[in-house]
Amino acid sequence: MTQTSEPFIRIDQVEKRYPARRGEGTLALDELTLSIDSGEFVSLLGPSGCGKSTLLSMVAGLTRPTRGDIAIGGRPIQAPYTELGMVFQSDLLLDWRTVIDNVLLQFEMRGIDPRGHREQARALIASVGLAGFEAKHPWELSGGMRQRVAICRALVHDPALLLMDEPFGALDALTREQIQLDLQRIWQSRRKTVLFVTHSIAEAVFLSDRVVVMTPRPGRIHAVLDIALPRPRDLAVRESAQFSAYVREVGHIFQALGVLK
């Protein structure tokens, strides 16, 4: 990767320490440096508690690093960065709102009149295969459908950056594979920069341009793998020798780190 121009996201020697009643506190992230280019799909892969969600939260400006800097588009992050969409493991849909009104929450929370954006929300909902469900309530949908609505909510205002914190962790295996394909399609057609947190090796390899492998606490970057699988990737890619080689490589790293025994 060329470092001549400023990358879209620059994470520079970031450290996060949680204070304890006595002593030095818990070091969650240590000396973490990473650059992400515009339009890249990057996964943060690591065991539970390695601080990958904390890093995501710091990129969003929701948590302050104890040390180090983060900049997006050359602007240092000091307050919540709002030109992005976020998706969490829990879909966080509001039961009292219909599907379309849940998507339009994105505008309402920003103080923008949602009425002018109904058509674009409707089109987005249709593009994830939920046409006809606009007036349903979340409790009438399956887990996979709910998470699709959450993705629509994160995209409806067309942000350049999408932050996803284990978004498919609560879905069953079949739903998960389908929604991964859909996310790839959305990403390819809209060219968002995606920072994706997961603890599934296969998911990270399948979706990403680069996989950032993190160590257990304190979280450090152990390796960054470029995934040179051709796009668009279909399910057959998972059968390929190249895909297996990447998964094996990450597996070996985790064995070496003592995460897998």
Added chain:
Amino acid sequence: MTRDDRWRNAAWTILSFVLIIALWDLVVRVFHLPTYLVPSPGTVMGAGLEQWPLLLEQSLWTSGAILAGYLAAVLVAVPLGMLIVASPLLERLLYPPMVATQSIPKIALAPLFVVWFGFGIWPKVSVAFLIAFFPIVVDTIVGLRGIDPAMIQLARSMGAPRWRMFLKLRLPHALPSIFGGLKVASTLAVVGALTGEFIGSDRGLGYVLVQASGQLNTPLLFATLVVLSVIAMAFFYAIEVLERVCIPWHVSQRGHPV
């Protein structure tokens, strides 16, 4: 729930009441219970019909005290719960004394209120207010606090100011819990108003109960109890209907059309 289901449910409810009354009548007849101890359902109904102007008038007094105390409790308790959630300082300032006052049996305060407010409606309203107040505050606080922290993170990433998070996320999310408090409080307000009437009153159903008891007029006593339970039930179900209108989306309400 279909229309047929609802008719069937109503039929079962009526049947259960009919069975209870029939059993009551049977017990009175079989054991030859004297009227001053347990009057038969027919005697109670007779007393009720005979005294209906009295019962109606006194019901209005009691209902007024219940409603006034309850509304005052709602109007103070819900905003107070909001303030306590909004400000840690106010929480430290208000919450401990509030819990401390709850340790006093509120019914024991009724004689004091008679001293302060006399024999009018105010001691009843005061006891109803005090006793209905606490569950509403507590459930408001629980409801407002119960939101998923990730939801707040999401709202912050949308740049939402705190007041908008409150109106669009916290408050609607808290409504099911607040309604829980409102329902508990609705039955407590009845207890409060009635207690006030026991302690010192010349009006209301509590007064009628005390009088009937002194005269060993058990049929009237029973008739008053029936009227009282009808009032309490009507009040409770009114809150339930309001709940169904306000939170049709909640899991407890689905499948129960208004």
